[in-house]
Amino acid sequence: MKKQFAAISLLAGTAIGSGMISLPIVLANFGVIGSSLLIAFFSYVAYVSAMIRCELNINSKADFNLREVGLFFEGRVSAAVGDLSLKILSFALLCAFTFGAASILRSFLGLEQDSFNCVVVVFTGAILLMFLFLSDFIIKVNKHAFTILFFGIVIGVIGLAICSKTESIPMAAEGFCHYKSWSAVFPIVFTSFGFHNALHSMTKFVNNDRKLIKRACLFGSLVPAFVYGIWTACILIVIFNSDPASFNRMLISPIDVSELIEILSAITKVGFIQHAVWSISFLAILTSIFGSGLALNEIIAKDVERFVKNRKLVHVISTLITTIPSAFIVTLIPNAFIRVLNFAGIIAVIIVILLPVFLYVKMRKMLTGANIFSLLAMLVIGFAIIAFGISDIVMR
DSSP, X not given: OHHHHHHHHHHHHHHSSTHHHHXXXXXXXXXXXXXXXXXXXXXXXXXXXXXXXXXXXXXXXXXXXXXXXXXXXXXXXXXXXXXXXXXXHHHHHHHHHHHHHHHHHXXXXXXXXXXXXXXXXXXXXXXXXXXXXXXXXXXXXXXXXXXXXXXXXXXXXXXXXXXXXXXXXXXXXXXXXXXXXXXXXHHHHHHTTOOGGGHHHHHHHTTTOHHXXXXXXXXXXXXXXXXXXXXXXXXXXXXXXXXXXHHHHHHHSOOOHHHHHHHHHHHHOOXXXXXXXXXXXXXXXXXXXXXXXXXXXXXXXXXXXXTOOOHHHHHHHHHHHHHHHHHHHHHHSTTHHHHHXXXXXXXXXXXXXXXXXXXXXXXXXXXXXXXXXXXXXXXHHHHHHHHHHHHHHHHO
16 A cells, blocks of 8 residues: 555656646636536546556566657667657756746846846756755655655645635636637646556556556545646636636637636635745745756766766766756747747657557557557657647747
8 A cells, every 4th residue: 555655656756846847827718617627527537547557567467667668669769759759848848847946036026027037047056956865865855755745735726715705617718719719728737647658667667567557546646636736726726816817818829827826815714824925836846856857967967977987077067957958948938938838738748648558559569449449549649749739839
């Protein structure tokens, strides 16, 4: 039982992060019911794609990451595609997370928009130093971040409900049917269930036990869906009833991260509830930075080791490569949070759906009707996410 809970916590804790901020921003047009249905749908997509990915690890009988699985079943091309896609995805996510964290900090400190780039530089410097000298400590603390974040969310939801009006529930707006609303939503909601990079660790932890893996993937998808659904519904209801003008702005176009937090803080007006909202939002982003950043750092370190033999120098170089580019990109792209998450969703499709499905077909020469239907459904969904994501980037 303890092993099962730990496996579920690993996946759920990895998934819950930036979606706490991004989902309320992009789902306003869909109302509470529409948002909940979309979150539930992508939770199912996350579960099915996770089971396909886990089958690869079970059949390889090793705790391979995606690059190693590709090399095992197909060869160097699949391994290279998986490796490159993972690096691009990790860099994109770090850009989005850095922007989100810097926006929250700037707003919390009451600084003007002009000081945003300075906040990015200081925050990136702090992360760089933590990765250099406290990486082991971060890994230990990050394991318990899910529990802290979960209880923080409970306090935040109760506080928002008590301190604001909740007279009516926002339904789908007129813009619900507009293509632009859908184009932003698909990639971002899909990216919010990003626990697939932890699947090889989970399968190793449960010793490739299919029953434990199935339960871990199921509840590892359901728990984030439940948390995201409750949190998003609460925020939409609170803003809809307490600040209709801001809610109407959210219907027209996605607002900035800091603006969302400022709206919620202005609505609550109670000190400890305001701090709870700030803390939950920042912790959700920070855990995502730690998870994605340290994983990317480890991948880059393996590449640097080919050319540099000194282990300390390898650690310094890989940390610099991990942190500096994201900060540079964030200072160049306005409102990078939603834009980069959109791009990340496109790349995530390759890692989470397309490549695993391709390798699964290669592994299983004889497929049943049910398998074929599931694989085709995943491919259709994957290509739909890519199409929506590209069109949204072009339209913006």
